[in-house]
Amino acid sequence: MLGHSKMTTAGFDVAIVGAGVVGAACALECARAGLRVIVLDRDPIGGGTTGAGMGHLVVMDDSEAQFALTRFSCSLWNERGVELPPEVEYQKCGTIWVAADEVEMAEVHRKQDFYSSRGVAVEVLDYRQLAEAEPNLREGLVGGLLVRDDSVLYPPCATRFLIEKAQQQGAVLRLNSTVASLGSHGPVLSDGSVVSAGITVNAAGISSPQLVAGIEVQPRKGHLLITDRYPGFLNHQVVELGYLKRAHSVTSDSVAFNVQPRKNGQILIGSSRQYGNREKGIDALLLRQMIRQATEYMPELKNLSTIRAWTGFRPATRDNLPFIGPHPNNENICLATGHEGLGITTSLATAELLVDQLLKRPSKIPYEPYLPGRSGERRADA
């Protein structure tokens, strides 16, 4: 679709709106492919949802398409792990999915089959191994599934790293630039000027629907808390399995036990999901529920000193899969948005699939499931 005839000489081949993790990854992939690329953002790098997210790089199994994308992207992060600078705090700590009862333990075994049949290294833990792996979990849990190669990082610095690498390869970054609309010659800024570009990539996260008609991306609010430093308190990203049941409900607010060890010893505590709430402020009741849930699984958490709480908005689509590829009605616009709660994880794969499509390169995994015009964009809870 990016025929060379279309590449403008004066301007850029590609203009990316949004310097979040998705825009940053796309910029790097474009620059690597030799495209002239510019990234625009009204805010600092990673100042949107990316700066509010958790940075768990996780292989997920809600659907085959989600699995394929998260798996592919995690492998890309693992390849890059070695070159990430220390401030990115990349750490291959693995995920433990915790089962609180026999029903959830059955889910552990189902997951084990799913993952191992697709070549993901997993290990079933019985209650004793679980307690050994995470001594601060409460007694009485049944077991868990350890996914060894999952990892964590600090999203704002990871995003900065991607942008800077892109810049080293010729990409241009322009901050303090608000995009007012997407014109046929490129993004139009709020001061009326046009950034001339052949293709515009809308990577504006929750703001992406304001820039193009015909896509549905809803903000899905989340709360997080972070503690002071407690090295050794937590060893893995630990997530309850009840999470899956609750996280997908679009009708009601939900909370889940989801904790992350940061390399510096801080512990990030999540999480909540709320639809239809655009208020940035902390919802005290939901925060309490989230804390109750967390301390239910890990009682000692309640004695840890908490430094901050904040909220963020996940860019959610109806079928929980992102939009990656050309806009159905406008060839000059591509979408890289709608990554919901997995955008840190799936940013690298998104970028590859996008550039594959731009340059008509063969892709390592099929990109059709993520095309913006896909049919059967089912309701998540249907």
Add this chain to the structure above:
Amino acid sequence: MPEFVTIWINGSAVRVPAGTPVSIAVLMAGHSEFRRSVSGEPRGPLCGMGICMECRVQIDNQAHCRSCQILCQEGMTVRTHD
């Protein structure tokens, strides 16, 4: 109220007047270094009024306590370098 209380700082008994903040007991016991910063520098109280967090120590197994705002209680155990 007793006139003096004894607390334990890094394993040594320290007797101080009742009502003394932990920070003062730590200083009187000869420690000007309360903790190590994240890059390993020695640190001690700065503000004396509970806002800078430089005087953090471990008290009764609770890490990261502001020693300038907490009064010594009989038998308290304090560890510097929390």
Add this chain to the structure above:
Amino acid sequence: MIEQRYRTDILVVGAGPAGVAAAFRAAESGARVLVVDDNPQCGGQIWRADSKKALDKDATKWLDRIRDSSVKFLGGLKVFDRPEPGVMRAEGFDQVVACRFEKLILATGARERFLPFPGWTLPNVTGSGGLQALVKAGLPIEGKRIVVAGSGPLLLAVAGYLKERGAKIQIIAEQTRRFDLVKLGLRLLKCPKKLQQAFDLKMKLQGIPYLTNCWPVSASGRNAVESVTLQQGPKEWAVSCDYLACGFHLLPNTELAELLGCRIEKGSVWVDEFQETSVQGLYCVGESCGVGGLELALVEGEVAGWAATNLKEKARERFSERRKWRGFAAGLNRAFELRRELKKLPTPETFICRCEDVPFSRLQSEHSWRSAKLQTRCGMGPCQGRVCGPATEFLFGWKTESVRPPVFPVRLGSFVPSSAGDAPAES
């Protein structure tokens, strides 16, 4: 963790002079008043309990008044959240308190401003009021050599106090120009009480060099400070010392007011003539609505105490006195404005954020407080930017962003009410 619940007509946060005066006046009219303070004892910064010395007449008068009134005081509790309108939560070392109130008076006072220079993170480099607080709490200081530096009238008060307690004050280094102080001195002539205080101090400090246009450029020492290098004009010299007590005037504590949505203007909580903030039923008094000294804090407290109990006429009677002290405060704050030269104090290696050890060089490429936070962790540590926020505002002109709970770091469990039924309501 024990959770106590209270119900009161008026909740006062902060038991310094402003909070004490507000609480006393509000209680006079029969309202139930509860005062909560992070400090274990009543009195705030200036009337901080002193292990060795009796408090002065003013302090004794007000603290006696409170003790003999119906006001209930709870110490050792930091107020950190307002989970719902009309309720505040506070945490102590071994308890949590939830308080339901009709009206709220914030009297959260001020803190010292700290500016980074090489060596400012060494042990025994403290605030000036900071060292005074430690000594009042019982730190022996006899015979110790102390350099008092920074800015503001507090330097004189602190040096006077420390000298009285047997310390050897090597020098007082005040950053402002003598010219600005002379202008202030002329104003003092209009306030006989202040003039008397200044005079008393001068006497006490006899024999101590008081240098204006002078500031520390670095501190050094092995495990704690041993020497300070001072600069005055082209002159630079080292002074050995056991403590460097250094603070650059005061800054209003506005975090709690910000959390509650109050309008902030020029770094202070905005209030109307009755000390009511932009949020109805929420008052603010004392130095959180502008640094202005003891007398102003007291008057503002009285005004709010009366206004909150609908005694507006009584409140009005104090307006002219308040006007006088506000005028005085404005002059004071002008006289101690920071010199631009102080922006040059940090070297590339100097830590600006002490919690996360973020050096000056890392911040120079950032463009805003938000990007600095995200990219360097500046302000992300447990002081929540209370120290580095004002420093970066001075150094780079950055504005800090919105405040969210917790206003102080607290144990995770303190957010959550215990499931036990309501404790009996208390007044």
